[in-house]
Amino acid sequence: xxxxxxxxxxxxxxxxxxxxxxxxxxxxxxxxxxxxxxxxxxxxxxxxxxxxxxxxxxxxxxxxxxxxxxxxxxxxxxxxxxxxxxxxxxxxxxxxxxxxxxxxxxxxxxxxxxxxxxxxxxxxxxxxxxxxxxxxxxxxxxxxxxxxxxxxxxxxxxxxxxxxxxxxxxxxxxxxxxx
Numbered sequence: 001x002x003x004x005x006x007x008x009x010x011x012x013x014x015x016x017x018x019x020x021x022x023x024x025x026x027x028x029x030x031x032x033x034x035x036x037x038x039x040x041x042x043x044x045x046x047x048x049x050x051x052x053x054x055x056x057x058x059x060x061x062x063x064x065x066x067x068x069x070x071x072x073x074x075x076x077x078x079x080x081x082x083x084x085x086x087x088x089x090x091x092x093x094x095x096x097x098x099x100x101x102x103x104x105x106x107x108x109x110x111x112x113x114x115x116x117x118x119x120x121x122x123x124x125x126x127x128x129x130x131x132x133x134x135x136x137x138x139x140x141x142x143x144x145x146x147x148x149x150x151x152x153x154x155x156x157x158x159x160x161x162x163x164x165x166x167x168x169x170x171x172x173x174x175x176x177x178x179x
Contacts, residue, residue, distance in 0.1 A: 001087045001177055002104055005169070006097045006149065007112030008142030010124035012159045016112060017091045019166035024173055028089045029081035032064075035073035048078065068095035071137070087177060094145045098152065108176050110169055111149030115160040117142070
């Protein structure tokens with residue numbers, strides 16, 4: 001089963017998905033990106049770092065299940081990350097998720113909501129990675145993503161507490177894979 005987990009920037013997707021993966025034993029697919037590798041990130045664990053030219057070439061070759069340009073950088077899921085004989089979590093943005101769900105409507109879709117827009121702002125600002133104009137762009141995009149999430153995903157989970165949200169998602173996955 002393909003499990004798609006999305007949410008706006010800063011909602012805590014990575015943290016929640018790591019806890020879900022740990023609790024369920026389900027692997028998280030490693031996404032590819034054209035953005036620069038950040039300090040502390042590891043190639044093949046956090047992302048596959050591919051320059052923009054190579055990324056475009058791999059798009060043309062059909063190597064991606066989905067891809068999108070997000071905040072000026074390419075992000076995508078390589079088809080090689082998906083195995084027919086295993087459940088896998090895709091931690092992806094809503095643009096990519098819509099492509100996956102169009103191609104694979106049987107995929108389990110879970111949208112992660114922030115408890116409030118104020119809390120989302122706080123989380124993004126606390127990371128200390130982006131200037132004010134980027135934060136504002138992320139918050140504006142979050143409003144549209146939240147609207148899409150509420151309308152288009154099978155499940156919506158609020159990340160008001162990481163452990164509670166991860167447990168709820170783990171239960172959703174257990175119930176879906178049991179059927």
